[in-house]
Amino acid sequence: MSDEAVTSVGQVRRRPRLIATDLDGTLLRDDKSLSARTVAALAAAAEAGIQVCFVTGRPARWMDVVSAHVHGHGLAICANGASVVDLRRGETVEIHPLPDDDALAVVGSLRALAPGVSFAVERTGGIHYEPQYPPFHLDPAATVAPVEKLLSRESGHTDQPVLKLLAHHTDLAPDEFLGLARTGADPRGEFTRSSPSALLEISALGVSKASTLARWCAARGITPAEVIAFGDMPNDLGMLTWAGTSYAMANAHPDVLTATTARTASNDEDGVAAVIERLLEDTP
Template sequence: MRLIASDIDGTILGHDGKISSRTLEAFQAAAEAGIGIVFVTGRPPRWLDPIREQVGHTGTVICSNGAVTYSLESESVVASHLLPWETVSHVRDIISGLAPEPRFALESLDGFHVEPGFLGAEQPPSLAGLEPEQLTPAMAGGGIIKMLAVLHTGNADDFLDLVRPKVGGLISVTHSAPTLALLEMGPLGVNKAVTLAEYAASKGIAAADVVAFGDMPNDIEMLGWAGAGYAMASGHPDALAAAALTAPRFEDDGVAQVIEARLAALRLA
């Protein structure tokens, strides 16, 4: 074990925005043992405060399902994969013909843009004050890193099953929302595993030496690539089916339990 790659939401971070003290101590122990730590998330760079403030992480975070590699130390984008407007527009047209009243948003390197109706009746506190706007080609100038589509009825699994066969050759499509029919789409061929593999290679670390944790469909490729890919027992059935290993539930500090056991095994080796 030379590198730990962990998802954030539902894996180490709860709905209350907190990371448990046991998990924080496990990451600290791993770092003190000389093991690298990288967080791999669907979150954009603007939404990394829990990692910065609670973990004290100042290294690399792979964001937006692999579309962005971000340095917390310099607060800057190290690398990015972008979506051209032509792809965004084409995919939007296809989805609009498949589902009733989908609403769209774009995550770019310079902001978050939502069209009217995307937020729904209950606006999340994290988006308080965000003004809806028309999505235009000019937004591509800011570097589009993620496209989102939401239905305010149904669930994400059914929405994904409907959309993926029609747009999978144009764009990467996945989801990580447990209770909302929200799809996350990025550059074709880009996912958490692709960018994590690039990052590990830059450090001279092979897949066999990477321990990864995740809980949702957007983690599937990463869990399959890592030498030890753990799906959380509390995670999505598709993530559990795809992973070779299972960590205890998030509520039981599953990531911490695995890290503690692996560090103990290293000390005995």
């Protein structure tokens, strides 16, 4: 999709107060880099007085990809809404944890629904996972043990709240796994996905990118109509439908393409930057 195609659908008629953007598959290129064009566009938005909020499934410790480019804002909503981080100070300012008992209830129901499922537990201090779970090479200090132990008092990590539970299946299709969980798993969690594999991300009930972003905006008098959002995967859907203007990346999941009001170029073609550039050219 060319930059010309970006301007043909869903033009913004007035300058927003906030840009909310996903990272992987949206702002970042496939190699996980932030292009020079995108860095310049973020800086121009900040200079124009538009706040930029990074809204991601990533934990705070994986925000180094953008932490050098936060300019005057520095807000990141991480772990699908479970934590809010001030990137300028490197501080977590808000947490919405998944209670251990609720996580255990979800585990039990998913084991019954999808035999062969394996789990990981994302805590504020790092990730820990079962022996069958795909290993995280970025987290060499992870504890490897059955999830029931990882969620117990004997885990040694009870001082670190659970941000989300991760469930992986080697045989089910990604959307099939998500649909199965949403219709049949214990309802004490929010189920979504952002990975190309059958990997579910489970947050506390009522916690999502959308809920945390909406609450943060409301506290500052920012209305949905004053927000432009960008995303590509099912975990972005709530945020995209809440925002007054929403852009799906050209590489987005079909459900995201259906739900959004506008389109932009792919992440590898700097689709977010293209919209910001045109926005700053076309609005006072």
